[in-house]
Amino acid sequence: xxxxxxxKIFASHLRDEPFPGTKVLSLDVVLCHEITTPIxxxxxxxxxxxxxxxxxxxxxxxxxxxxxxxxxxxxQGKILRDWSRRQGIRDFFDIGRNGVCHxxxxxxxxxxxxxxxxxxxxHTCTHGAxxxxxxxxxxxxxxxxxxxxxxxxxxxxxxxxxxxGTAPEGVFAKDIILRIIKELTxxxxxxxxxxxxxxxxxxxxxEGRMTLCNMAIEAGGTSGVCMPDEVTVDYLWxxxxxxxxxxxxxxxxxxxxxxxxxxxxxxxxxxxxxxxAPQVTYGYKPDEVKxxxxxxxxxxxxxxxxxxxxxxxEDLRVAASYLKxxxxxxxxxxxxSPATPKVFRDxxxxxxxxIFMDAGFCVTNPTCGACLGMSNGVxxxxxxxASTTNRNFNGRMGKGGMVHLMSPATAAVTAIEGSIxxxxxxxxxxx
Amino acid sequence: MKxxxxxxxxxxxxxxxxxxxxxxxxxxxxxxxxxxxxxLEDLKIEGxxxxxxxxxxxxxxxxxxxxxxxxxxxxxxxxxxxNDINVVIASSFARIFRQNMFNCGMLAIELPEEAxxxxxxxxxxxxxxxxxxxxxxNRIAIESDKGSESxxxxxxxxxxxLVEAGGWVEFADSKY
Ligand code: SF4
Numbered sequence: 300x301x302x303x304x305x306x307k308i309f310a311s312h313l314r315d316e317p318f319p320g321t322k323v324l325s326l327d328v329v330l331c332h333e334i335t336t337p338i339x340x341x342x343x344x345x346x347x348x349x350x351x352x353x354x355x356x357x358x359x360x361x362x363x364x365x366x367x368x369x370x371x372x373x374x375q376g377k378i379l380r381d382w383s384r385r386q387g388i389r390d391f392f393d394i395g396r397n398g399v400c401h402x403x404x405x406x407x408x409x410x411x412x413x414x415x416x417x418x419x420x421x422h423t424c425t426h427g428a429x430x431x432x433x434x435x436x437x438x439x440x441x442x443x444x445x446x447x448x449x450x451x452x453x454x455x456x457x458x459x460x461x462x463x464g465t466a467p468e469g470v471f472a473k474d475i476i477l478r479i480i481k482e483l484t485x486x487x488x489x490x491x492x493x494x495x496x497x498x499x500x501x502x503x504x505x506e507g508r509m510t511l512c513n514m515a516i517e518a519g520g521t522s523g524v525c526m527p528d529e530v531t532v533d534y535l536w537x538x539x540x541x542x543x544x545x546x547x548x549x550x551x552x553x554x555x556x557x558x559x560x561x562x563x564x565x566x567x568x569x570x571x572x573x574x575x576a577p578q579v580t581y582g583y584k585p586d587e588v589k590x591x592x593x594x595x596x597x598x599x600x601x602x603x604x605x606x607x608x609x610x611x612x613e614d615l616r617v618a619a620s621y622l623k624x625x626x627x628x629x630x631x632x633x634x635x636s637p638a639t640p641k642v643f644r645d646x647x648x649x650x651x652x653x654i655f656m657d658a659g660f661c662v663t664n665p666t667c668g669a670c671l672g673m674s675n676g677v678x679x680x681x682x683x684x685a686s687t688t689n690r691n692f693n694g695r696m697g698k699g700g701m702v703h704l705m706s707p708a709t710a711a712v713t714a715i716e717g718s719i720x721x722x723x724x725x726x727x728x729x730x
Numbered sequence: 731m732k733x734x735x736x737x738x739x740x741x742x743x744x745x746x747x748x749x750x751x752x753x754x755x756x757x758x759x760x761x762x763x764x765x766x767x768x769x770l771e772d773l774k775i776e777g778x779x780x781x782x783x784x785x786x787x788x789x790x791x792x793x794x795x796x797x798x799x800x801x802x803x804x805x806x807x808x809x810x811x812x813n814d815i816n817v818v819i820a821s822s823f824a825r826i827f828r829q830n831m832f833n834c835g836m837l838a839i840e841l842p843e844e845a846x847x848x849x850x851x852x853x854x855x856x857x858x859x860x861x862x863x864x865x866x867x868n869r870i871a872i873e874s875d876k877g878s879e880s881x882x883x884x885x886x887x888x889x890x891x892l893v894e895a896g897g898w899v900e901f902a903d904s905k906y
Binding site for chain 2: 338363490
């Protein structure tokens with residue numbers, strides 16, 4: 300029978316079906332951060348079950364608030380740190396090595412095609428970019444994942460999104476996914492996996508694919524997914540070279556996860572990006588999306604470039620290509636958070652960090668930072684932020700603040716203008 | 731098993747997200763008790779006042795589509811639980827929120843939009859709507875000064891088992 304990628308992963312990882320339609324899967328990786336994991340750890344301790352199913356399959360990072368900002372966040376970090384040591388979890392990323400979870404863990408080669416991945420974080424869907432089934436879960440599911448290496452799901456249906464055409468100058472993966480969310484709406488993919496297909500997706504780097512999959516949850520999706528191909532093999536090669544004779548063999552192995560011809564989709568969506576303009580959100584929901592030009596002139600107080608959506612090297616490179624030789628408006632606070640230490644180092648070596656600083660940006664350490672308004676970069680009531688993150692919910696970056704989501708290119712030119720601007724109107728590199 | 735039913739809080743909007751249910755800045759708390767005063771603090775609905783003391787008398791929430799979208803934070807069901815709200819009824823839920831409710835032994839009941847509209851007819855300043863849940867027979871009944879009526883709902887066997895077991899941890903640990 301023809302199967303989708305996620306159906307194949309469900310079939311190969313099925314541990315039990317305790318009730319019809321409830322599939323308990325065995326997990327390949329359980330990812331943890333300091334916001335949702337400490338409560339799970341404390342609860343396991345309280346239940347007398349302070350154990351982990353397999354310390355080599357648990358990956359841990361402190362990323363949301365780092366360095367700790369107060370006693371409470373210091374305690375969250377400490378609980379995670381003590382627990383990782385106690386349980387022999389070797390892949391624990393503390394300050395100096397830490398970065399935004401959904402950028403750091405792929406960069407470490409922890410995510411592979413065909414894997415089952417959970418994390419107490421809704422943007423876990425990002426990892427589907429590798430052809431994995433990766434789903435965000437709550438603390439209780441995480442707790443059971445840590446203890447037993449299993450998680451229960453209703454088998455998701457699959458939506459096929461076909462991205463065709465040629466993306467014009469100034470249009471990026473972020474614009475494409477914002478447009479897709481506008482089409483699907485914020486609940487259009489609930490209980491579904493969103494599969495991204497088409498020449499445009501095949502032409503994207505892993506970074507761009509992660510940007511697409513990252514925002515599947517904003518349409519309600521369980522996971523976003525791309526078919527693992529040569530790009531995936533190249534990205535993972537440093538980690539898998541010992542497992543395969545050559546790249547061709549790796550590709551042949553990865554291909555077994557591809558959705559079969561004739562498999563069942565609940566919905567198919569075709570998007571031609573040839574005429575797509577840069578996209579920006581305007582309301583408090585990520586499906587409230589307009590062309591940047593329609594919002595041009597909307598004044599902003601802060602511009603944030605970073606996060607698991609758009610804090611990778613490629614994103615910083617694009618933003619820097621507009622910022623080079625220019626200054627941001629003096630009414631704007633610019634903040635950039637490279638998503639991982641590697642991104643930071645590479646950006647530094649390429650001179651990108653210098654470009655940001657010369658333009659007037661504040662460069663922070665790798666962290667979630669301003670994205671969720673719980674550490675640095677919080678907005679004051681009534682303030683407006685142009686942001687490369689994934690959520691424009693009311694209060695997301697600070698009570699009473701307004702967030703406009705956009706690509707790094709649009710964010711960069713918005714910083715220069717002091718108000719929302721269309722990157723197609725800007726030549727790259729002022730001087 | 732938890733107890734279900736009581737005074738109804740109507741939240742007349744779709745797409746209420748978990749940032750609105752419990753803002754991120756409180757995620758540094760590691761006890762449920764500390765979340766208690768902050769329920770629905772950032773919720774944006776015309777006429778809704780998160781400081782209304784009457785809020786804490788509610789035992790059931792009735793709302794519209796896609797309730798609990800956004801962040802995976804289980805703090806959202808917890809802030810309801812610590813305020814003695816153990817039932818949310820909506821026309822649809824976001825997946826993670828819905829699963830979190832059952833994982834905590836609480837009820838997330840989905841009803842068709844027509845049924846939700848009929849429930850909303852019981853909303854009113856002094857309507858004093860109260861809702862009871864007959865867990866064994868999968869029925870809810872609402873009563874207010876506007877009358878009373880009841881509705882059947884359906885739950886999967888797994889969701890029912892989680893509520894009966896009081897949550898997923900014990901269930902999974904005994905089985906796997
Ligand atoms: S960057 Fe933002 S969306 Fe991504 S994991 Fe951190 S807080 Fe969540």
